[in-house]
Amino acid sequence: MADDEIILRDLNDDDLVDQMKDDLYDGLADEVHEGTQILLERGWDANNILSEALVEGMRIVGVDFRDGILFVPEVLQCAGAMKSGMELLRPILAATDSKASLGKYVIGTVKGDIHDIGKNLVGMMLEGAGFEVIDLGINNPVEKYLAAIDEHRPSILGMSALLTTTMPYMGVVIEELDKRGILKELPVMVGGAPLNQEFADAVGAHSYGRDAAISAELARALVGRNS
Amino acid sequence: MSRKCLILACGALAAEIVALRKQLGLSDGETELQCLPAEFHNTPSKIAPRVDEILTERRQEFDQVLVGYGECGTAGALDAVLAKHDAMRLPHAHCYEFYAGSAQFAAITDAEIGSFFLTDYLVRNFDRLVIGGLGLDRFPHLRDTYFSNYRDLVYLAQTDNLALQEQAQIAAGKIGLAYVFRRVGYGDLAPFLASAGGKEAAAHV
Numbered sequence: 143m144a145d146d147e148i149i150l151r152d153l154n155d156d157d158l159v160d161q162m163k164d165d166l167y168d169g170l171a172d173e174v175h176e177g178t179q180i181l182l183e184r185g186w187d188a189n190n191i192l193s194e195a196l197v198e199g200m201r202i203v204g205v206d207f208r209d210g211i212l213f214v215p216e217v218l219q220c221a222g223a224m225k226s227g228m229e230l231l232r233p234i235l236a237a238t239d240s241k242a243s244l245g246k247y248v249i250g251t252v253k254g255d256i257h258d259i260g261k262n263l264v265g266m267m268l269e270g271a272g273f274e275v276i277d278l279g280i281n282n283p284v285e286k287y288l289a290a291i292d293e294h295r296p297s298i299l300g301m302s303a304l305l306t307t308t309m310p311y312m313g314v315v316i317e318e319l320d321k322r323g324i325l326k327e328l329p330v331m332v333g334g335a336p337l338n339q340e341f342a343d344a345v346g347a348h349s350y351g352r353d354a355a356i357s358a359e360l361a362r363a364l365v366g367r368n369s
Numbered sequence: 370m371s372r373k374c375l376i377l378a379c380g381a382l383a384a385e386i387v388a389l390r391k392q393l394g395l396s397d398g399e400t401e402l403q404c405l406p407a408e409f410h411n412t413p414s415k416i417a418p419r420v421d422e423i424l425t426e427r428r429q430e431f432d433q434v435l436v437g438y439g440e441c442g443t444a445g446a447l448d449a450v451l452a453k454h455d456a457m458r459l460p461h462a463h464c465y466e467f468y469a470g471s472a473q474f475a476a477i478t479d480a481e482i483g484s485f486f487l488t489d490y491l492v493r494n495f496d497r498l499v500i501g502g503l504g505l506d507r508f509p510h511l512r513d514t515y516f517s518n519y520r521d522l523v524y525l526a527q528t529d530n531l532a533l534q535e536q537a538q539i540a541a542g543k544i545g546l547a548y549v550f551r552r553v554g555y556g557d558l559a560p561f562l563a564s565a566g567g568k569e570a571a572a573h574v
Contacts (some may be wrong), residue, residue: 215504218511256483257516279484282517306440307462313457336413 144369150177153185159195162227162292163284166199167206169219171226174199177226189272196227197270197358203354204331221263228269243274243366245297247291250278252311260334263301264351267358272367274296284315289323297365299359303334313345320346329364333357372563374400375430377423377456378437380407380417382464382558385527386437389555389562401431407490410441411502417446428572435565437462437558459561464488468525468556477551480530483520485546487537489527496560497542505544512544522546525553 150173153161162177165318174196182192203220206212212220234247247268251258258280265275265282276294278286303309312332319325325346332342333351349364351357375396376395378386382427383404390400403423409415424434434456438447438490441463451458461467465472465486477484500506503515522541534550541548 213504215508215511218504218514219508254478254482258518259514305462306442306444336444338444341444 150180154179155181157187162195163199163202164304166220166227166261167203168340169216169223171223174223175226175230181324182194182230182234186239186303188231192228192235192270196224196231197267199298200224200270201265201355204353208353218259221266224266224270228250228266231325232269235287240241240329244362244367247273247288247292247298247300247361248276248278248294248296249300249302250282250287250290251280251302251304253281253283254311255303255305255308256280257334258302260304260354261300263354264302264357266335267354268361269298269307271358271362282320287319288322289317290330291319296328298361299332300331300351300361302332304336306336309334309336309341310345316346331357331364344346355360373398373431374433374435375427376400376402376435376437376562376565377420378402378404379409379441379464380404380485381410381488382437384490385555386562389559393559393563395562395565407494407498410498413442413444414446416441417443417450418449420456421450421453424450424456428456435561436522439467439560441487445562454508459557465525467558467561468527469551469553473551473556477523481521483518484518484523484549485516485519485521485544487522487524487540489533491531492524492537492540495536495543499540500543515546516546519544519546521549523549525551527553527555548557 148161150158150161150209153337158180160222162174165173165177177195178191182188188348200220203212203217207217210223249261251261252298265277268275276290276296278290292301301312301315316325319328319330322333330350331351339348339350349360351360375462376386386402390402405416420436428432428434433453436451436456436458439461441447447458459467461471468488469477493506503511505512522537522544524534524537538548
């Protein structure tokens with residue numbers, strides 16, 4: 143059956159969730175939005191819609207991106223579709239205390255670097271995983287990270303870089319956190335296209351997230367909430 | 370016995386290396402040029418394995434290997450391959466830096482961190498590599514996602530080509546950036562290639 147013949151409201155819950163994952167994979171924001179609305183009307187818990195349809199759908203996208211089946215433009219379309227569902231869920235999740243937040247996650251691209259696509263995808267997956275994400279944006283000197291840590295008392299600090307010339311700055315930030323005694327209490331995750339585990343170990347990061355989905359899983363593990 | 374050099378380079382440098390070989394008087398007997406796909410720019414993890422494969426097969430044919438890449442986002446993998454095969458690369462982060470020279474590149478980015486760079490090759494192939502490569506032909510609404518943090522499109526020109534300058538201006542308009550022109554020539558690529566066979570580079574062209 144062609145996609146435009148599928149009436150989402152006619153699908154049972156399991157089929158609807160599967161269709162939503164397919165629609166998310168195809169970057170169909172309106173369809174994902176509609177599917178989210180239908181599940182809410184059927185009494186689904188917002189957390190379950192988020193985890194079973196949206197986050198799971200995006201996880202599959204991440205696997206295919208890693209395997210070179212999907213590329214950046216398609217992933218961005220998928221992210222847009224996920225966002226369209228999250229727009230409906232966000233106010234519900236914010237209002238309910240049925241599931242406690244996993245804590246705050248401060249994230250930002252390092253000084254000298256203006257790339258943020260990967261960071262934004264990670265932020266979205268972290269939100270889907272249950273974190274409150276404080277996004278510092280781009281080009282962040284160490285002072286901004288310190289100020290955010292002071293203000294928000296996050297569970298985790300995340301740093302992103304897309305240039306080999308800017309990623310060493312992660313070491314500068316981590317060294318400063320260590321000097322101030324913060325590092326022993328605050329896990330630091332790093333990520334970005336030119337990074338690898340060896341680099342993360344060399345700069346003293348606690349974790350290296352090689353893609354958005356893995357970053358969210360690692361973050362959950364860091365706060366002791368493995369699924 | 371002639372001293373032969375393999376120049377193993379990114380395909381995006383092919384036209385410039387051919388021109389420089391001629392200018393520097395590097396004959397086919399002295400140097401051989403082999404290029405890797407320019408598309409590896411978007412998948413830098415492929416650069417080091419391919420360079421390793423080629424040098425494993427061919428290193429013994431040459432007295433010297435010059436690799437026409439900067440660090441290019443290979444996260445140290447390319448340098449490990451070069452050390453293994455006794456080859457050298459340009460000591461820069463990427464082609465924008467070796468064309469502009471480190472000092473000028475730093476000055477441009479210090480003045481405007483949101484600088485998006487093009488070379489002669491990228492201007493020629495802008496629609497394929499940038500518009501097509503980023504999916505802007507299919508998803509034009511992604512323009513802001515990619516470029517909202519940029520302000521300038523900086524054309525680092527290797528040659529005096531008015532047609533390319535016009536194309537670069539059009540490219541800037543397509544992605545909504547201000548157009549900046551810098552005539553940089555071949556930059557540090559010239560002395561690097563000149564080291565093949567012990568030639569001295571002429572002044573930057």
